[in-house]
Amino acid sequence: xxxxxxxxxxAATIIACAIVVGLLGGRHKLSNPSEFLVAGRSLGALLxxxxxxxxxxxxxxxxxxxxxxxxxxxxxxxxLCYGPVAYVIGYFVMPLAWKVGNRYGMLTIGDFFATxxxxxxxxxxxxxxxxxxxxxxxALQLSGLQTLLSIAGYGTINAQLAVIIAVLVIxxxxxxxxxxxxxWTAIVKDAVxxxxxxxxxxxxxxxxFGSPAGVxxxxxAIKPHWLTLSTSDPTYxxxxxxxxxxLNGAAFFxxxxxxxxxxxxxxxxxxxxxxxxxxxxxxxLALMVFAGLTALIVRPGLSGPDVxxxxxxxxxxxxxxxxxxxxxxxxxxxALVPVSVQLLGASGLFMKNVVEDALSWRGSERQRTLAVxxxxxxxxxxxxxxxxxxxxxxxxxxxxxYNGMAQFVPGFAAAFWWRRATALGVAAGIAAxxxxxxxxxxxxxxxxxxxxxxxxxxAVNAIVMYIFSVVTTAPRAELVDAFRxxxxxxxxATTN
Numbered sequence: 001x002x003x004x005x006x007x008x009x010x011a012a013t014i015i016a017c018a019i020v021v022g023l024l025g026g027r028h029k030l031s032n033p034s035e036f037l038v039a040g041r042s043l044g045a046l047l048x049x050x051x052x053x054x055x056x057x058x059x060x061x062x063x064x065x066x067x068x069x070x071x072x073x074x075x076x077x078x079x080l081c082y083g084p085v086a087y088v089i090g091y092f093v094m095p096l097a098w099k100v101g102n103r104y105g106m107l108t109i110g111d112f113f114a115t116x117x118x119x120x121x122x123x124x125x126x127x128x129x130x131x132x133x134x135x136x137x138x139a140l141q142l143s144g145l146q147t148l149l150s151i152a153g154y155g156t157i158n159a160q161l162a163v164i165i166a167v168l169v170i171x172x173x174x175x176x177x178x179x180x181x182x183x184w185t186a187i188v189k190d191a192v193x194x195x196x197x198x199x200x201x202x203x204x205x206x207x208x209f210g211s212p213a214g215v216x217x218x219x220x221a222i223k224p225h226w227l228t229l230s231t232s233d234p235t236y237x238x239x240x241x242x243x244x245x246x247l248n249g250a251a252f253f254x255x256x257x258x259x260x261x262x263x264x265x266x267x268x269x270x271x272x273x274x275x276x277x278x279x280x281x282x283x284x285l286a287l288m289v290f291a292g293l294t295a296l297i298v299r300p301g302l303s304g305p306d307v308x309x310x311x312x313x314x315x316x317x318x319x320x321x322x323x324x325x326x327x328x329x330x331x332x333x334x335a336l337v338p339v340s341v342q343l344l345g346a347s348g349l350f351m352k353n354v355v356e357d358a359l360s361w362r363g364s365e366r367q368r369t370l371a372v373x374x375x376x377x378x379x380x381x382x383x384x385x386x387x388x389x390x391x392x393x394x395x396x397x398x399x400x401x402y403n404g405m406a407q408f409v410p411g412f413a414a415a416f417w418w419r420r421a422t423a424l425g426v427a428a429g430i431a432a433x434x435x436x437x438x439x440x441x442x443x444x445x446x447x448x449x450x451x452x453x454x455x456x457x458x459a460v461n462a463i464v465m466y467i468f469s470v471v472t473t474a475p476r477a478e479l480v481d482a483f484r485x486x487x488x489x490x491x492x493a494t495t496n
Contacts, residue, residue, distance in 0.1 A: 003321040007152040011323025011332055013168070018333050019173055025184025026135045030153045030360050058143025059335035062193065063308045065285050066200070069292030071307035073226040075236040076289055078244050084279050085249030091275040094253055095268035095414055096487040102263075102485035108345075109259045110353030116415040118475065119423035124358035126408065127349045129434060130256040133404030135383065137255070140401070141335040141342075142167065142387045147309045148335070151316050152328035164384055166336060167295050171380035175373045183264075189333040196330035199323075201287020202313050204294045205317075212290045219293050226296075239450030243339065244399075247455045251406035256343030257338075267327035268491045345385075347375040400441055403454030407433035410462040414469075416487055420479050427467030433461030451472065 001009075066412065068076040076401065095298075097112065109130055112121025123181050142163055148168075150159035173181065205212040219226055229238050265271050288311075295310035299317070302310055312331070316324050351372045355361050363371065407430045414421035436457035447455045 004154045004156045006321035007325035010322050011329035014329030014466040018185045021188050022181040023183030057143045058338040062331040063144045065288040066292030067308035069289040070296045074229045080250035081173035082245045083282050086252030087275045087278050094262050095271050098268050100486045108349045108352050109256050117423035119192045120357040122423045123353040127353035131346050134366045137401040138388045140381045141339045145335040148328045148331040151312045170336045171377050174376050189337045192330040193334050195289045196327050197284040205290050211317045215293045239446050243452040243455040247406050248402050250409045251402050254405050254408045257341040258350045260345050343376050401436045406454050410465050420468045422471045422472045428468040429461040429465030433457040434462040
C-alpha cells in the first residue's frame with residue numbers, strides 16, 4: 001500500500017475506535033435536556049476528570065504549542081502557566097457554580113446569569129456572546145484537523161473535504177450520545193494523545209539531539225535569546241505575558257462547554273478533586289514545546305500559519321507512514337472530541353436561553369431535547385462554513401476566543417461577591433468589553449502598552465458594570481440571599 005493510504009488508514013482506525021467506545025458508553029435514553037447536555041448531573045470524579053481534560057487539551061495542545069515554540073520562542077511559556085492558575089481559581093470558585101447549578105437546575109452559562117440577575121434577556125445576551133466567541137475555538141480545532149489530515153495524506157487528498165466529513169461524523173455522534181458519549185470518547189482520546197505527546201516531546205528530541213536537554217542547548221547555540229522573554233518586544237514582552245496568563249486563567253472555565261461540564265459533576269467534592277489532578281495534564285504542553293524546538297532546528301524556515309505543522313512535518317519526513325498515521329489519529333481526536341463538547345455547549349446555550357427563554361418557546365422535554373440535537377447538526381454545518389473564512393494561526397484563534405469569554409468574569413464574580421450588581425450593569429459591562437475585543441480583532445491590536453487587549457477590555461468591563469449597577473435599581477435582596485445561600489452551603493447539603 002502507498003504511504004498516504006497507510007497513514008490515513010491508521011488515523012481513521014483510531015478515530016473509529018474512539019467513536020465506538022463513545023457510542024457504547026453513551027447508551028442512555030436521551031429523553032430530556034439534562035441527560036443530553038449534562039449527563040443527568042451524574043459524572044463521577046474519574047469520568048469528569050477525563051471529560052474536563054478532553055475539552056481542555058485540544059488540537060491546540062498538539063499543534064499550537066509546538067507552533068509557538070517554533071515561531072515565537074519564549075512567549076510560548078504563557079501556555080504552560082495559565083492552566084495551573086485556572087485550576088487554583090477553579091478549586092475555590094467552580095464548586096460554588098456547581099451548587100447553584102444543582103439548586104436551580106441550570107444547564108448553561110446563560111442560565112447562571114439569567115437566574116442570578118433575574119433577567120432572561122441577560123441570559124440570552126450571554127448566550128449570543130458565548131456562541132459567537134465559540135466560533136474561533138471551533139475554527140481552531142478544524143484548522144488543526146485540516147493540517148493533520150493534509151500531512152497524513154502527504155498532500156494527495158483534499159484535506160478540507162476530509163475535515164467536512166470528519167466534523168459531520170462527529171456531529172452525528174453527538175446527536176446520538178450527548179455529553180456522556182463525549183466523556184467516554186475522551187478516554188480513548190486522552191490515551192492516544194498522551195502516547196503521541198510522549199513521542200513528540202521525548203522520542204523526537206532523543207532521535208535528533210540525544211535528549212530533550214540537547215534540544216535546548218542547540219537552540220541556545222543557534223538562537224541565543226530565543227528562550228528568553230524580551231523586555232523590549234512591544235508585543236510579546238513580560239507585561240503581555242503576565243496579563244495574558246491572568247486573563248486566560250480567569251476565563252478558563254467560563255466557556256459554555258466548560259461550565260456545562262461543571263454542571264455534569266455528581267458533587268462539588270468531585271470537582272475539587274479534579275482541580276487537584278488536572279495540572280498533571282500540563283506535562284503534555286511542556287513536551288510539545290520540546291517538539292516545536294526540535295522542529296525549529298530540524299526543519300527551519302516555516303512562517304505564518306505553517307508553523308503549526310512544524311513537528312508533524314518532521315514526523316512525515318523522517319518516520320514511516322504508520323507512525324505518522326498514529327500521530328495524525330491522536331491529533332485528530334484532540335480536535336474532534338473538544339468539537340463535540342463545544343457543539344453541545346453552543347447548541348444547548350442557544351436553544352435554552354434564546355429559543356426557550358427569550359423567544360418563549362415551550363415544548364415537551366422530548367421536543368426540546370430533539371430540538372437541541374438537531375441544532376447540533378445545524379451548528380456543525382454553520383461552523384464549517386465560517387471556518388473557511390477564519391484562517392490564522394492556532395494561538396491567535398485561541399486568544400480571540402479567550403478575550404471574548406473573559407468578558408463574563410466581572411458578572412460571574414459579582415454574582416457571588418457583590419450584592420449590588422444588576423442585570424443592566426452586567427450587560428453594559430459585557431457589551432463594552434466585547435466592543436474593545438472586536439476592535440482588537442479588526443484593527444489587529446493584541447496589546448495596549450504591552451497589556452493584553454483582552455485584559456484592558458476586562459478592566460473597562462468591570463468599571464462600566466460598576467457605574468451602571470450603582471445608578472440602576474438594586475436587585476431584590478431575598479433573591480440575592482437565596483442565590484448566595486445555595487452557593488455557600490455546605491457540600492453535604494447540596495450533594496445529590
